[in-house]
Amino acid sequence: MRSAGNLWTRKHLLGMAGLAPEEIDTLLDTAVSLREVNRRDIKKVPTLRGKTVINLFYENSTRTRTSFELAGKRMSADVVNMSVASSSVKKGETLLDTLANLQAMNPDVVVIRHPESGVLEFLANNLDAALVNAGDGRHEHPTQGLLDLLTIQDHLPLLGQKSFAGLVVAICGDVLHSRVARSNAIGLKTLGATVRFVGPATLMPAQAAEAFGVTVHHRLEEGLAGAQVVMMLRLQNERMNSSYLPSVREYAAFWGLNRARLKLADPNAIVMHPGPINRGVEIASEVADDPERSVILEQVANGLAVRMAVLYLLCGAGVRR
Numbered sequence: 549m550r551s552a553g554n555l556w557t558r559k560h561l562l563g564m565a566g567l568a569p570e571e572i573d574t575l576l577d578t579a580v581s582l583r584e585v586n587r588r589d590i591k592k593v594p595t596l597r598g599k600t601v602i603n604l605f606y607e608n609s610t611r612t613r614t615s616f617e618l619a620g621k622r623m624s625a626d627v628v629n630m631s632v633a634s635s636s637v638k639k640g641e642t643l644l645d646t647l648a649n650l651q652a653m654n655p656d657v658v659v660i661r662h663p664e665s666g667v668l669e670f671l672a673n674n675l676d677a678a679l680v681n682a683g684d685g686r687h688e689h690p691t692q693g694l695l696d697l698l699t700i701q702d703h704l705p706l707l708g709q710k711s712f713a714g715l716v717v718a719i720c721g722d723v724l725h726s727r728v729a730r731s732n733a734i735g736l737k738t739l740g741a742t743v744r745f746v747g748p749a750t751l752m753p754a755q756a757a758e759a760f761g762v763t764v765h766h767r768l769e770e771g772l773a774g775a776q777v778v779m780m781l782r783l784q785n786e787r788m789n790s791s792y793l794p795s796v797r798e799y800a801a802f803w804g805l806n807r808a809r810l811k812l813a814d815p816n817a818i819v820m821h822p823g824p825i826n827r828g829v830e831i832a833s834e835v836a837d838d839p840e841r842s843v844i845l846e847q848v849a850n851g852l853a854v855r856m857a858v859l860y861l862l863c864g865a866g867v868r869r
């Protein structure tokens with residue numbers, strides 16, 4: 549690990565873009581120091597007593613929403629999960645008005661997931677509350693990027709790496725619609741990894757190589773060759789407004805990760821997936837459930853620690869503003 553000054557000066561966490569390596573280190577180091585709380589019998593510390601966190605999710609979520617809620621509660625913050633479905637959003641209240649009203653109740657942090665790309669920057673420019681991006685459209689999902697970095701960092705010694713420098717990571721599948729791919733590519737490149745985007749041309753962003761400093765591969769076998777980290781992506785059907793694939797069956801046949809294809813990767817390669825998994829589509833159960841290779845549930849556990857670290861830092865602990 550690089551030396552990390554305990555440095556956090558940002559008000560918001562809107563994306564991985566623009567974070568310096570030292571800031572990523574601070575987030576990961578903080579997560580490492582907090583995650584032992586989750587292994588105790590009594591999983592509670594008073595760190596954020598008196599702080600208020602509001603979770604506002606305009607899209608479905610299992611992992612992110614639950615772990616933000618648990619993260620706040622395990623550090624003794626007051627956590628409010630606002631249900632959009634039963635809120636005045638359904639009466640036509642705008643996003644900005646909703647946030648302005650929540651801000652009037654003086655929360656310390658508002659965690660937002662929204663289907664519109666870039667909406668967090670808009671809100672940050674128009675509100676005073678500290679905001680965390682829990683996923684905005686196909687743009688960014690920074691806490692997913694951070695939890696993935698922490699999971700990879702845990703496995704660096706097994707992968708024969710002292711650091712992220714030169715680590716080969718293949719991000720495979722529906723890159724076009726994936727905020728996870730974007731946040732990971734940005735974070736991994738910031739730390740010096742070599743990143744491959746692997747997927748069909750119809751599911752690849754335009755100018756991906758230039759925009760992200762990655763190599764682009766249109767055959768899974770080529771993209772997997774020698775990769776030390778294999779990150780599979782879900783087909784984001786909810787973001788597809790036209791037909792990108794001949795059929796899911798054909799996609800699974802050409803782009804699904806199975807044990808035979810995984811043999812093309814580094815012998816110690818770890819397999820990641822942000823969830824939720826489409827079993828038998830982008831990943832076979834024999835790989836997703838392989839205790840030797842799959843780190844999918846480690847990602848989930850690290851997600852809780854990372855979200856504790858984000859709330860801790862944004863609530864002012866260790867902040868030099």
Ligand code: CP
Nearest residue numbers: 609610611612822823
């Ligand atoms: N990885 C992820 O964001 O999962 P959820 O949609 O369940 O939060």
